[in-house]
Amino acid sequence: MILVHKILSGILLVLFIGLNFSCENDLSAVQKVTYNPKSPDETITDLKMIFAEAGYARVELKTSLAETYHHPDHITKLRDSLRVNFFSENGEIISTLTALYGEIDYNKGELVVRDSVRLYNYAKKQTLETEVLYWTQKDSTIFTPSQVIVKSPKGILIGQGIKTKQDFSRFEILKPSGNITINKSEEIN
Numbered sequence: 001m002i003l004v005h006k007i008l009s010g011i012l013l014v015l016f017i018g019l020n021f022s023c024e025n026d027l028s029a030v031q032k033v034t035y036n037p038k039s040p041d042e043t044i045t046d047l048k049m050i051f052a053e054a055g056y057a058r059v060e061l062k063t064s065l066a067e068t069y070h071h072p073d074h075i076t077k078l079r080d081s082l083r084v085n086f087f088s089e090n091g092e093i094i095s096t097l098t099a100l101y102g103e104i105d106y107n108k109g110e111l112v113v114r115d116s117v118r119l120y121n122y123a124k125k126q127t128l129e130t131e132v133l134y135w136t137q138k139d140s141t142i143f144t145p146s147q148v149i150v151k152s153p154k155g156i157l158i159g160q161g162i163k164t165k166q167d168f169s170r171f172e173i174l175k176p177s178g179n180i181t182i183n184k185s186e187e188i189n
Helices: 003-020 027-035
Strands: 041-053 057-071 075-087 093-100 100-106 111-119 128-134 139-154 155-165 171-180
Touching: 075 111, 093 128, 128 155, 139 171
Parallel strands: none
Antiparallel strands: 041 057, 057 075, 075 093, 075 100, 093 111, 100 111, 111 128, 128 139, 139 155, 155 171
16 A cells, blocks of 8 residues: 555656646747737727926827837827817817827827817817818827818808818818808908
8 A cells, every 4th residue: 555655646746747847838939829910019998198388288189999009100099089179378178179090100290080080169169070180299280181071150161171270260271162151351261
């Protein structure tokens, strides 16, 4: 009986030592199984970013899902809708940009939004609708070469391409068409 007990103990000891040394993870083998170069470096849900200038909030961006990639370019993809609030010097929201998708290109300092794009100016109660819009952080310019529709209490303007500042108080439609009512004392923009 003692001999059987010694043999079983020896077998168990050999199995234990064998299992102990065989459980080694090769990092390169694990990366081959789990690493996908097309996956984002960071994923954030319910993201809220604030761009400030001289200590005051100028732009606030909110999105449901943000995926950041560092290679080959440093970009953040904004999915499942986004909202960008632009603030006045007094801290009031003067305009809001919404879309279903966006990308922040950190190298260019540019935000591109696509799909159901709306830019709304609260003071003038006017809305810009298009399918793609570019915002440049350096000079706060918003533009698109795509078809645009501008709706306001004065009427509807349709055209191809637009340039405006982020407050959307004044704008230039590059190739306009449509009807609008203007009083003699008012400017078009």
